[in-house]
Amino acid sequence: MSPIETLFTRAKLADGSLKDIGVSGGRIISIDPSSAEAPLAESVDLGGALVVPGFVEGHIHLDTSFFGDAWIPHKPCTNGFDVHERVAFQAQNMAQAAPMDERARNQLDLCIANGSTQMRSHVMVDGSVGLKSLGTVLAVREDYRDYIDIQLVAFPQSGILKSSGTPQLMDEAISMGADLVGGLDPASFDRDVEGHLNVVFGVAEKHGVDVDIHLHDGGTLGLFTIEQICSRTRALSMQGHVAISHAYGLGDLPVEAVKRAAETIAASGVSIMTNAPGNHAFPPVALLRTAGVTVFSGSDNIRDSWWPYGDGDMLGRAMMIGYRSGFYTDDELKAAFDVVTDSGAKALRLDGYGLKIGAKADFVTLKAEHVPEAVVAIPRERSVYKAGRLVARNGAVIRA
Amino acid sequence: MSPIETLFTRAKLADGSLKDIGVSGGRIISIDPSSAEAPLAESVDLGGALVVPGFVEGHIHLDTSFFGDAWIPHKPCTNGFDVHERVAFQAQNMAQAAPMDERARNQLDLCIANGSTQMRSHVMVDGSVGLKSLGTVLAVREDYRDYIDIQLVAFPQSGILKSSGTPQLMDEAISMGADLVGGLDPASFDRDVEGHLNVVFGVAEKHGVDVDIHLHDGGTLGLFTIEQICSRTRALSMQGHVAISHAYGLGDLPVEAVKRAAETIAASGVSIMTNAPGNHAFPPVALLRTAGVTVFSGSDNIRDSWWPYGDGDMLGRAMMIGYRSGFYTDDELKAAFDVVTDSGAKALRLDGYGLKIGAKADFVTLKAEHVPEAVVAIPRERSVYKAGRLVARNGAVIRA
Ligand SMILES: [Zn+2]
Ligand SMILES: [Zn+2]
Numbered sequence: 001m002s003p004i005e006t007l008f009t010r011a012k013l014a015d016g017s018l019k020d021i022g023v024s025g026g027r028i029i030s031i032d033p034s035s036a037e038a039p040l041a042e043s044v045d046l047g048g049a050l051v052v053p054g055f056v057e058g059h060i061h062l063d064t065s066f067f068g069d070a071w072i073p074h075k076p077c078t079n080g081f082d083v084h085e086r087v088a089f090q091a092q093n094m095a096q097a098a099p100m101d102e103r104a105r106n107q108l109d110l111c112i113a114n115g116s117t118q119m120r121s122h123v124m125v126d127g128s129v130g131l132k133s134l135g136t137v138l139a140v141r142e143d144y145r146d147y148i149d150i151q152l153v154a155f156p157q158s159g160i161l162k163s164s165g166t167p168q169l170m171d172e173a174i175s176m177g178a179d180l181v182g183g184l185d186p187a188s189f190d191r192d193v194e195g196h197l198n199v200v201f202g203v204a205e206k207h208g209v210d211v212d213i214h215l216h217d218g219g220t221l222g223l224f225t226i227e228q229i230c231s232r233t234r235a236l237s238m239q240g241h242v243a244i245s246h247a248y249g250l251g252d253l254p255v256e257a258v259k260r261a262a263e264t265i266a267a268s269g270v271s272i273m274t275n276a277p278g279n280h281a282f283p284p285v286a287l288l289r290t291a292g293v294t295v296f297s298g299s300d301n302i303r304d305s306w307w308p309y310g311d312g313d314m315l316g317r318a319m320m321i322g323y324r325s326g327f328y329t330d331d332e333l334k335a336a337f338d339v340v341t342d343s344g345a346k347a348l349r350l351d352g353y354g355l356k357i358g359a360k361a362d363f364v365t366l367k368a369e370h371v372p373e374a375v376v377a378i379p380r381e382r383s384v385y386k387a388g389r390l391v392a393r394n395g396a397v398i399r400a
Numbered sequence: 401m402s403p404i405e406t407l408f409t410r411a412k413l414a415d416g417s418l419k420d421i422g423v424s425g426g427r428i429i430s431i432d433p434s435s436a437e438a439p440l441a442e443s444v445d446l447g448g449a450l451v452v453p454g455f456v457e458g459h460i461h462l463d464t465s466f467f468g469d470a471w472i473p474h475k476p477c478t479n480g481f482d483v484h485e486r487v488a489f490q491a492q493n494m495a496q497a498a499p500m501d502e503r504a505r506n507q508l509d510l511c512i513a514n515g516s517t518q519m520r521s522h523v524m525v526d527g528s529v530g531l532k533s534l535g536t537v538l539a540v541r542e543d544y545r546d547y548i549d550i551q552l553v554a555f556p557q558s559g560i561l562k563s564s565g566t567p568q569l570m571d572e573a574i575s576m577g578a579d580l581v582g583g584l585d586p587a588s589f590d591r592d593v594e595g596h597l598n599v600v601f602g603v604a605e606k607h608g609v610d611v612d613i614h615l616h617d618g619g620t621l622g623l624f625t626i627e628q629i630c631s632r633t634r635a636l637s638m639q640g641h642v643a644i645s646h647a648y649g650l651g652d653l654p655v656e657a658v659k660r661a662a663e664t665i666a667a668s669g670v671s672i673m674t675n676a677p678g679n680h681a682f683p684p685v686a687l688l689r690t691a692g693v694t695v696f697s698g699s700d701n702i703r704d705s706w707w708p709y710g711d712g713d714m715l716g717r718a719m720m721i722g723y724r725s726g727f728y729t730d731d732e733l734k735a736a737f738d739v740v741t742d743s744g745a746k747a748l749r750l751d752g753y754g755l756k757i758g759a760k761a762d763f764v765t766l767k768a769e770h771v772p773e774a775v776v777a778i779p780r781e782r783s784v785y786k787a788g789r790l791v792a793r794n795g796a797v798i799r800a
Contacts, residue, residue, distance in 0.1 A: 071773055074728040278723035307728050308776045309719075319709070323678035328474040328707050373471055376708045380780055 002029060004041040006388055010034050011051040013355060014334075014371050018048065023361040026387030031357060046365055050374060052337075053354050054117025054362035054384065055314035056344025059212075059245050059273045059298025060107070061155075062121040062140070063133040064090060067303045067312075068106030069098040074308050083189065083216075087157060090305035091128065100133060104140045107302060110312035112147050113392040115384050117362035119148055120212065120298065120348055122155035122182055125173045127163040138177045146400065147391050151348060153212050155182035160199045161190040167199045174207045183213035186228075187221050193228055201232050204241075210349070212243040212273070218281070222249020223261055230268035239269025243296075243347055247272050250288070251281030258284060262291035271347035275300040275317065276324040278309070285325045289335060289343075296347040297321060297339050314340040315366075316378050333372035361388035402429065404441040406788050410434050411451040413755060414734075414771050418448060423761040426787030431757060446765055450774060452737075453754050454517025454762035454784065455714035456744025459612075459645050459673045459698025460507070461555075462521040462540070463533040464490060467703045467712075468506030469498040474708050483589065483616075487557060490705035491528065500533060504540045507702060510712035512547050513792040515784050517762035519548055520612065520698065520748055522555035522582055525573045527563040538577045546800065547791050551748060553612050555582035560599045561590040567599045574607045583613035586628075587621050593628055601632050604641075610749070612643040612673070618681070622649020623661055630668035639669025643696070643747055647672050650688070651681030658684060662691035671747035675700040675717065676724040678709070685725045689735060689743075696747040697721060697739050714740040715766075716778050733772035761788035 004022035011019050011034075020039065022030030066072050072093050077085045097103060111119065123137045134154065141150045154173035160166045160183070170181060181204045186196030204211045211233075215225055226244060233242045250258050250272070265272065271294040274282045288295050297317050302310030321327070322336035345353035352360045365383045368374035384392040391398055404422035411419050411434075420439065422430035466472050472493050477485045497503060511519065523537045534554065541550045554573035560566045560583070570581055581604045586596030604611045611633075615625055626647060633642045650658050650672070665672065671694040674682045688695050697717050702710030715737075721727070722736035745753035752760045765783045768774035784792040791798055 071769055073730045073772070076729055278720075279726035303776065308733065308772065309723055311777070323709055326679035329476055330473045333708065369471055372473070372708065376703065377711070 004030060007039045007041040007043040008051075009039060009043050009045050010048050011046045011365075012048050013051060016370065021051070021355070021361070023388035026361055026389075027352070028355065028357055028359050028361050031355070049365040049383075050368045050370065051355065051363050051365050052371065052374070053341050053345075054364055054386065055115045055340050056296065056348060056350070056353075057111050057116040057119040057298050057312070057314055058296040058344045058347060059275065059300050060111070060119060060121045061123070061301055061304065062104040062107055062137050063100055063123050064094065064304045065103055065107045065302045065310075066093070066097055067103070067110060067310075069103055072097070072305070083185075086306060093305045100136045101140050104137055105143075107312065108140070108144050108148065109397045110302070111299075112144075112384060112397050113395045114311070114313040114315070115364035115382055115392075116312070116314055117148055117364075117384065117386050118345065118348065118350055118353070120151040120153060120180075122153040122212070122214070123178070124157040125154045125166070125169050125178075126156055126158035127165050127169075128158065131169060131173055131176060134173055134176060134178060146389070147386055147397070149350075151179040152177070153180040153182040154178040155214070156184055159184060159189045159196075161192055161195050167203075170199065170203050171206070174203060174209055180210045180212050183211070183215075185215060185217050186213075187225055188217050193225055197228060197232055201236060204238070205236055210241040210243070211238070212245060214245050216246050216248055218248040218252050220249070220253070222247065223253060223257065226250070226261060226270075227264060230264050230270050233268045233270055240349065242269070243271040243273055245273040245300075247274070247283050248281060250283035255284075255287070258287060259291070262288050262293055266292035271296055273298060273347070274321070276321040282324070285321060285339065286327070286332070286335065294343050294347050295339050296344040313378065315374060318375050319378055322375055330372040333375045337371050337375050362386050404430060407439045407441040407443040408451075409439055409443050409445050410448050411446045411765075412448050413451060416770065421451070421755070421761070423788035426761055426789075427752070428755065428757055428759050428761050431755070449765040449783075450768045450770065451755065451763050451765050452771065452774070453741050453745075454764055454786065455515045455740050456696065456748060456750070456753075457511050457516040457519040457698050457712070457714055458696040458744045458747060459675065459700050460511070460519060460521045461523075461701055461704065462504040462507055462537050463500055463523050464494065464704045465503055465507045465702045465710075466493070466497055467503070467510060467710075469503055472497070472705075483585075486706060493705045500536045501540050504537055505543075507712065508540070508544050508548065509797045510702070511699075512544075512784060512797050513795045514711070514713040514715070515764035515782055515792075516712070516714055517548055517764075517784065517786050518745065518748065518750055518753070520551040520553060520580075522553040522612070522614070523578070524557040525554045525566070525569050525578075526556055526558035527565050527569075528558065531569060531573055531576060534573055534576060534578060546789070547786055547797070549750075551579040552577070553580040553582040554578040555614070556584055559584060559589045559596075561592055561595050567603075570599065570603050571606070574603060574609055580610045580612050583611070583615075585615060585617050586613075587625055588617050593625055597628060597632055601636060604638070605636055610641040610643070611638070612645060614645050616646050616648055618648040618652050620649070620653070622647065623653060623657065626650070626661060626670075627664060630664050630670050633668045633670055640749065642669070643671040643673055645673040647674070647683050648681060650683035655684075655687070658687060659691070662688050662693055666692035671696055673698060673747070674721070676721040682724070685721060685739065686727070686732070686735065694743050694747050695739050696744040713778065715774060718775050719778055722775055730772040733775045737771050737775050762786050
């Protein structure tokens, strides 16, 4: 057994116990009851702070936020929400914004400072931007490798069939370094569910990568699309490798229909991502979890062309999930926390996640009595450790 | 004109202008363009921070929160939500909690530190606690008079007709120092809309005080009760003196019915309080404002027997109102901010509110570019001034 390089003493775990956490080579190699004796290894006294695994930011857009850049007032659509017009507004906004890599860094700093140590970001790949955004974000990811682990999804923001050359671009995006294939409202955007999914799952199968599809379509159309995605997932034995982001259809259908859908989704090993939107029906988190569905979360858009909200804080997101879901008991608040930690790790198939021996030493210290209190109080005082190294404290990233 | 006692220099107002604010005797006596010259009076350099009026916490319960006390896990009702069972749970919880005055102080410190300088709190008055809670909160209010202005509502938590002796207690509560008469779901709680309102408006008329009624009843029953309250308000010429808190019925009826109701509410000068709840339909803020209804807000319960949420931050509440209402444009974000500032002042009929000459020097400095950014970013760095005196900075109350 390798010797402990750093011993984190007096860490209060979620069960209330006080432990000393030994770290070596960026991994947790020991978790023992806190001892009154002076530790031998280099030690960091956590002083009884609550210690939780680093948060999983499961859905973000590193390429499109204006956070940290000049304020861009939200421009409403001309005649009610129109996704094509919004994409056009986004192109206009991005033309006048700071360079993408600068904006991506701003957003990463925000997320890391708030305690996210793992992330999945969608990055636009379409006929207009080609693979340029992906190239930029790949380079930024490399620069941040000691701060946060990032999965990138090739995201067809302008549709796959409607945007010329996109199927080929999706394929190239994976070769270039994207980790997953994305998708976007196969029915309402491309008007061709099967054609859209043929490309998504085709590229995924060819490269052996996972899938994460944006699905805003609601009601029975959304439900139908979910069923089609589940069916393809099972046919390709991709259980555990497919996620649907938003899945609004699960939020606005009768509970009996949603229960049946939840069984299908669970049996297909498809994960559901929700950010608990403010004025839109969203998937019933408790019902899905009870059915065995992995529900994870993310900030989604942060201060971009789609809306002005978002703070990059996955603990705050857990509060919002609980608040919007009517979670009041300690067990319910723990469930909201699970969504932004362990369930996120499961959906992203993260290796070595959690406070356990052998896992990466990625953790956050919080000034809170326990997890339920942390979820409702969202304490700002935090220290964030990545691979055992302090990477952020009280809202500021610490450079090596 | 009295000489300036303190000059607050380089205050950025909501319109972006940089001003020097002169204060004397706790009031604003001058607002002039910032000058490069060294000021003569004792001066405080605000350094270009955004300066906004102190927030209006329009609905809170100072007697029932456990904030700052030991954590009490939320206990769900035995067979779905039952307000009588919840009141019983509350009594059990309060019997084991820290003394009420200590808990009220904890909650006040939280609110003041977040920037509230004006507050309306409901205080339980019923057959079980009598006027005891009111006595406690009145004493605490006196101790906090230099920190925050507080209106107290005699709140019949156990109903008026169902709880023996409550009509008499409501009357005595006003004589004792409560500022308003409260009420609670006249239909579903007391099962007698007219009987309940007879007492509420009877006591109000006798003492010449305002009214603020909790109304959770939804749908057409809620709407009917709103109409009855509006009708009595007009009959007694109490326009501007009556508020309905929650008014869930406005959130779950067809928009045409709500539009008609909004016209009645506006014509009756009745204000509507909403805290933008998480998983419950709530009044459409924009529609009501457009119709001329004064919409204000409050934290309502903070970590008490009803739910574990709440942080006493009215700027965060403005974000929640915007988030839950789908407010994205700058004008919409400003509307959310207005709900927790000027509209709150109007609903509470506050004298001398706002950043204007002659008003109380109650203001908050924020690290934000402008109001829309403040609403979405909820900056934590704040200084809070009451009557020109610094009462809190960055989350901590400063004792004189
Ligand atoms: Zn997205
Ligand atoms: Zn209340």
